[in-house]
Amino acid sequence: MGEVMPxxxxxxxxxxxxxxxTIRAKHAREARLSDGASSEDTLRLRHEVTRLNERIQVLERLATDPRKRLSDEIDALGGPDR
Known part of the structure; x- marks a missing residue:
């Protein structure tokens, strides 16, 4: 028994x-989640992601269009001053 004790x-x-x-990691994870984004922040971020996705779709459309149409769209983006 003396050999087993150490x-x-x-x-x-x-x-x-x-x-x-393990307990410390669990509490730290819960603290990060509770300090996380509020519902207002979540809505703002979702709106931003939607807006960025729309911009990406426009860029994809411009990138895949024929040269002439691409040039016309770029000129249109410049506004009436061009």
């Missing part, structure tokens, strides 16, 4: 440290 103590220490780190 090994058992090491195993218990490792187990306690592992459980402690």
């Amino acid at each position: 090994f058992l103590m090491v195993v218990l220490i490792v187990l306690i440290v592992t459980i402690g780190r």
Whole structure:
């Protein structure tokens, strides 16, 4: 029994440290989630993503159109001053 005791103590220490780190990581993750974006921020970000997706669609359309049409669209983007 005297030979098993140091090994058992090491195993218990490792187990306690592992459980402690797991609990700490769980609390840290929960704190990050609770400090995360509010619903207002979420709506703002969704609106921004929608707007960026619309811009990407326009750029894709411009990139895949024939040269003449591309040139006309670019000129139209310049406004009436061009």
